[in-house]
Amino acid sequence: MDVLLATYNGSKYLHAQLDSLLAQTHQNFRVLVSDDGSSDATLEILENYRARFEGRLVVVPNPHSGQGVVRNFENLMVASLQDGQAGWVAFSDQDDVWLPQKIERCLNEMVRMEEEGGEGLPCLVHTDLTVVDESLNVISDSFARYQRMDPRQCSPLSLLSVNQVTGCTMMVNRTLLQMALPLPRETIMHDWWCGLVSGSGRRRFVPAPLILYRQHGANQVGAKDRSLKTRLLRLLTNGAGIVGRVRVLGGATYLQAQALQLRLRAVGLDGGYVSEYLAWRGRPFWVRMVGYRQYYVGPELDRISRCLLWFK
Known part of the structure; x- marks a missing residue:
């Protein structure tokens, strides 16, 4: 190996x-x-x-x-x-x-x-x-x-x-x-x-x-304290920056899913679940709020923010 x-x-x-x-x-x-x-x-x-x-x-x-x-x-x-x-x-x-x-x-x-x-x-x-x-x-x-x-x-x-x-x-x-x-x-x-x-x-x-x-401050990704107190403090001190990053990530995940759909088709594998996801991402907010937990995992604050800020 x-x-x-x-x-x-x-x-x-x-x-x-x-x-x-x-x-x-x-x-x-x-x-x-x-x-x-x-x-x-x-x-x-x-x-x-x-x-x-x-x-x-x-x-x-x-x-x-x-x-x-x-x-x-x-x-x-x-x-x-x-x-x-x-x-x-x-x-x-x-x-x-x-x-x-x-x-x-x-x-x-x-x-x-x-x-x-x-x-x-x-x-x-x-x-x-x-x-x-x-x-x-x-x-x-x-x-x-x-x-x-x-x-x-x-x-x-x-x-x-x-x-x-x-x-x-x-x-x-x-x-x-x-x-x-x-x-x-x-x-x-x-x-x-x-x-x-x-x-x-x-x-x-x-x-x-x-x-x-x-963890040393220069990690490419790293681990962050995700307690509610710490996250609310980050939101208060840099709310605009956080919202901007969440929006950018939302667009990036949609494009990455499209790329996966194309790759699965190219190798002859079923990408039905990817098509389902992409279609769901394009639906109105009130529709996405029903059953969003199967698409968005993690703390509830993260899930809600994705529903609010992620579109196609």
Whole structure:
């Protein structure tokens, strides 16, 4: 299998992540690295670790350098698929720390899923995380609870609006990789797109937190305190900005769902639930208020705000 590690000016935390990969109980993997044009010591660190990985660390040339995290991960996905050695890939951020059994437990779950009838289908395994601060002090022992979400209850339909598949915990099989590529320009994040593609196959959530999810102020996505008190305070201090971001995300999710519909048609799979979702998004507000909970998961404040602010 391949671990896909996307880097960009990550020298402050990269040592810890590479050390955690070397400490995995399952060691039959390669690390493919794509760098997005780092100006710090990231590439030097990677070179210093090359010998410790005994040929299993490969820096992949990045023709899309400087184009951001989505294209950086896409470069790795393409490299792994074209190389043809790996049956599965796991996505890795540069600033986290993987617990020793992370790969082993995800791979065991993936093999079990494929043996149960998932072989030939796009399959995805993802896990919970422990949220930690910059110095790895625990903020919350469960990212899912911290974000007030339940990935076990997430359906292909609700995933069109709310991503509950955290990329740095994710392992996917080769079939999913083939279906996901190329990433359409409407892709919001690579992990969300892979989660959507898994709706045509199998997805399984492992509730164990197998990653220390480091929060340091420069995270691409990150974990935010979603308590009602904190969220109301954010709304009072930056209401216009929050409303603007919600509206933008609404438009982006609609376009991403359209892209999924086209991809499913292209590979000959049923996209009926996507068509249902797109039609529902175009209905009047009072119609969408009936049964909106099957489309919008998460805290009720989030659900209501989507109904109010999301249109086509």
